[in-house]
Amino acid sequence: MKFLQKALPVLVALAFVVVIGYPTALLIGLNKAQSDMKDRSRWEQRSVTPLAPIDLGNADQLTFLQPIHNTGLLVSENQPLPLSVILGKDGEQKIVYTNLNTDSNVSLFTSAPLEGNVDGQNRVFRTNQIFSDSPLYLNGRLLNLHFEKPEEKPDGVITEFNFSSSDGVFILNGELLVEGEDYQLDGNLLMMAEPLPLWTSGQEPDWGRPLRVSGDYAWADSQTIVLRDPPPVGTRLELAASFVAWAEQLDGAVDGSNRTFHFAQPRLVSTDRDRVVYVNDQPLNNSGTRLRNVNDNELQFGLPKLEGIIVMEERIERVLHQTQLFPDDDYTIEENTLTLVNALEKNQSLRQYDYLILDSEFSRIVLAEAPFTESVVWTSQYKVYDRPGCGLTVFKCFETLPQHPMPLPHWIIESLPGFFVNNPEVFGQIGYTTFGSLAALLMGGVVGLLLASLFVVIRPLERAFLPWVVASQTVPIIALVPVLMLILSQFGITIQASILPTAIIGGYLSFFPITIGTTKGLRSVDPLSIDLMHSYAANKWQIFFKVRFYAALPFVFSSFKIGAAAALVGALISETETSNASGLGFAILGRVQAGNVADLWILFLISVLMGILFVSAVGWAERFLAPWMRKV
Amino acid sequence: MTDEVVKNAEQVAEPANSIISVRNVNKIFPGKEGDVVALSGANLEIASGEFVSLIGPSGCGKTTLLRLVADLDQITSGDLLVNRKAPEQARLDRDYGYVFQAPVLYEWRTVIKNVELPLEIMGTPASQRKQTAVRLLELVGLGQFKEHYPWQLSGGMQQRVSIARALSFSPSILLMDEPFGALDEITREQMQQEVLRLWRETQTTTVFVTHSISEAVFLSTHVVMMSARPGRITEIIDIDLPQPRTAETRETERFYELVNEVREALRRSEQASG
Numbered sequence: 058m059k060f061l062q063k064a065l066p067v068l069v070a071l072a073f074v075v076v077i078g079y080p081t082a083l084l085i086g087l088n089k090a091q092s093d094m095k096d097r098s099r100w101e102q103r104s105v106t107p108l109a110p111i112d113l114g115n116a117d118q119l120t121f122l123q124p125i126h127n128t129g130l131l132v133s134e135n136q137p138l139p140l141s142v143i144l145g146k147d148g149e150q151k152i153v154y155t156n157l158n159t160d161s162n163v164s165l166f167t168s169a170p171l172e173g174n175v176d177g178q179n180r181v182f183r184t185n186q187i188f189s190d191s192p193l194y195l196n197g198r199l200l201n202l203h204f205e206k207p208e209e210k211p212d213g214v215i216t217e218f219n220f221s222s223s224d225g226v227f228i229l230n231g232e233l234l235v236e237g238e239d240y241q242l243d244g245n246l247l248m249m250a251e252p253l254p255l256w257t258s259g260q261e262p263d264w265g266r267p268l269r270v271s272g273d274y275a276w277a278d279s280q281t282i283v284l285r286d287p288p289p290v291g292t293r294l295e296l297a298a299s300f301v302a303w304a305e306q307l308d309g310a311v312d313g314s315n316r317t318f319h320f321a322q323p324r325l326v327s328t329d330r331d332r333v334v335y336v337n338d339q340p341l342n343n344s345g346t347r348l349r350n351v352n353d354n355e356l357q358f359g360l361p362k363l364e365g366i367i368v369m370e371e372r373i374e375r376v377l378h379q380t381q382l383f384p385d386d387d388y389t390i391e392e393n394t395l396t397l398v399n400a401l402e403k404n405q406s407l408r409q410y411d412y413l414i415l416d417s418e419f420s421r422i423v424l425a426e427a428p429f430t431e432s433v434v435w436t437s438q439y440k441v442y443d444r445p446g447c448g449l450t451v452f453k454c455f456e457t458l459p460q461h462p463m464p465l466p467h468w469i470i471e472s473l474p475g476f477f478v479n480n481p482e483v484f485g486q487i488g489y490t491t492f493g494s495l496a497a498l499l500m501g502g503v504v505g506l507l508l509a510s511l512f513v514v515i516r517p518l519e520r521a522f523l524p525w526v527v528a529s530q531t532v533p534i535i536a537l538v539p540v541l542m543l544i545l546s547q548f549g550i551t552i553q554a555s556i557l558p559t560a561i562i563g564g565y566l567s568f569f570p571i572t573i574g575t576t577k578g579l580r581s582v583d584p585l586s587i588d589l590m591h592s593y594a595a596n597k598w599q600i601f602f603k604v605r606f607y608a609a610l611p612f613v614f615s616s617f618k619i620g621a622a623a624a625l626v627g628a629l630i631s632e633t634e635t636s637n638a639s640g641l642g643f644a645i646l647g648r649v650q651a652g653n654v655a656d657l658w659i660l661f662l663i664s665v666l667m668g669i670l671f672v673s674a675v676g677w678a679e680r681f682l683a684p685w686m687r688k689v
Numbered sequence: 690m691t692d693e694v695v696k697n698a699e700q701v702a703e704p705a706n707s708i709i710s711v712r713n714v715n716k717i718f719p720g721k722e723g724d725v726v727a728l729s730g731a732n733l734e735i736a737s738g739e740f741v742s743l744i745g746p747s748g749c750g751k752t753t754l755l756r757l758v759a760d761l762d763q764i765t766s767g768d769l770l771v772n773r774k775a776p777e778q779a780r781l782d783r784d785y786g787y788v789f790q791a792p793v794l795y796e797w798r799t800v801i802k803n804v805e806l807p808l809e810i811m812g813t814p815a816s817q818r819k820q821t822a823v824r825l826l827e828l829v830g831l832g833q834f835k836e837h838y839p840w841q842l843s844g845g846m847q848q849r850v851s852i853a854r855a856l857s858f859s860p861s862i863l864l865m866d867e868p869f870g871a872l873d874e875i876t877r878e879q880m881q882q883e884v885l886r887l888w889r890e891t892q893t894t895t896v897f898v899t900h901s902i903s904e905a906v907f908l909s910t911h912v913v914m915m916s917a918r919p920g921r922i923t924e925i926i927d928i929d930l931p932q933p934r935t936a937e938t939r940e941t942e943r944f945y946e947l948v949n950e951v952r953e954a955l956r957r958s959e960q961a962s963g
Contacts, residue, residue: 592787607797
């Protein structure tokens, strides 16, 4: 019980740290983490080797050779599927998903939740997670992401915005713009009825521009999706998070002559380039091989392989357009040379593909070469998304923030040993500042005790000087320090060479409580004690040293406790003000300038402990020098 | 009235050999709302070795009279001699020891150091100081407590230390201002026995201020009645109880008679002043 009473102040301090320290640190830190997550320049790219399912013969089991993901899960009907990890020969790690129900919609991704009503009216949805290039699925169907932003940025005056086309709908801040009411079209030029103010969305100026949505949806800002058509009631919207991967066997006769196969799984990823077709274990070349000119004309090209599908590619407005060319109609082949019927234009090129996904809608893939009989033909789709470098969740980012404006209290404690190892000079600085504070307390103590004694012995002195003692504390110490240093330097006294300036500055702060406290103490004597001394015919000095002095001691010690704290403040201020590298104040100043928040907190903690230690030291001195006061 | 007082005063002692001589002493405290007459025309002669109690209602000037004798306050007019000297001289000669209602022990000094304090001021050598203090502490029954601090003692023990301190320099007069006012009844009676014993052993002339009639009767050789507004001495009653007095003395018929006598005298002086 007695121990509990002694520990009570410590418990209060702990409670204070928990109630104030942690919430404040979390509030500030999470806010910063959130803005860090949005900073795309800090995002990291991750990539994994394409997932090649093996052992496709077993319909209700998918086996992958590598650990396939860190964050994704194979899910079916929103339930994660059971998986087992098997170590194969040569230490190969296999991940096997078992009990696959092939009828169900199995997909390997985690989906991020989308906020927003699916009421047949709403077209705006939000997500907390930041995967602004993640594919969006509507009832399992991948939606087309095509939108355009004009070059012009709203500045409060501009009413016209240039688009490359007028197809699709125009959206501003999630609201569908109405033609004739909100805007008029003149060809591809959109004229707003009223000029758009700067930073319409209140976030980034970039998002305040009208969007032309030509695909199914567009990102209005980094966290808001706007759909071209409001999704009907009962629609399931999913945003793929992390990465998606899928493998399936293609449907079609493998008879040595058939080249056309079908797939059942709709496209999971945004482009068909992410769908890879395999014959047995060999992936086919899905990016194609660019054909090179021969004979310096735009008609004849070299053919690396005899069999292949020839595609003419063309970039218009940064969008790739592909057109399949057919033999005899578009080109002829002689030996290893392809000859076009019509010459290519300047922005056109030829590529040779092993296969072509003709049309996602009809689920048709045409291979350049017919696979041999008994081959297994299958496709996989995968895509790896980049993610915030700090982590996928705000908490993860919070933990890894490079600079915490306010770290969690226990982090400071944890980093203490490392701090002392990396900054051994701090011990010297603590010692120097302790020495400076002691000198300051000595200075303030001598001046304070002297003044108080004079005030009590010679009353008019108190009336003359006490107002000035009080007024001295209204002088901002920060302004006083440079003036004082200037004066002292005239006598050749610098803060680097002498402890005197520190002692004067700290003494200036600490003499005040000591003067006031001691004066009050010397006056606080019980008048009967004095009467008693008179009855012994004691003289003035005997009364002073045998009674007044002792009666004043409790006040003197209390005022020295306040004075000790003030002396430390003075020492630290003098060190920061004068950039005196020997002291702790300079260490703090250096960390402020370097923006080293973590060290700053540790130095703050050290200063606090020093203050507590100084005040306690006065308390110990009191118990040693004035043992009779133990009853208090 | 004045004649009666003078006559009564003569009963206490012949002026020639009185150790405290109060003649027509007035004490006026000047105040913002008019002067306060604390003592008016007081006459009192106390002979050596007497035990005199001052009794009366609050504000009758008992404490004032004691403080005047001790030179803690100064008379406005009249004559006051202590040991045939001016009070200030008597104080400087350390002719008296003073015991307040509160023990007024110096809390930073141990019990023995408190008792030694007057000797310390007088410049007595340390060894002699200690010897005297130990002897006096044993006299008041606190020999075992000499190294304690005052806060470690009970109220009665603290008051005994304060009495020992007042006697430490063997003053010829002991002035006690309601020393047992703050004590409970049982401790009070023990302390009264103690004081009587000390008085017998040290032969010190004692002036004792009290509120308690039975205390005054039990302790004193003479009881001085005082009345308030203005503070005056109204009557002096001889207490002829045999010495030494013990607990049984309180149960004798004479004790009751004297208590009643003092009570009636007090009532008379009240009516006279009222």
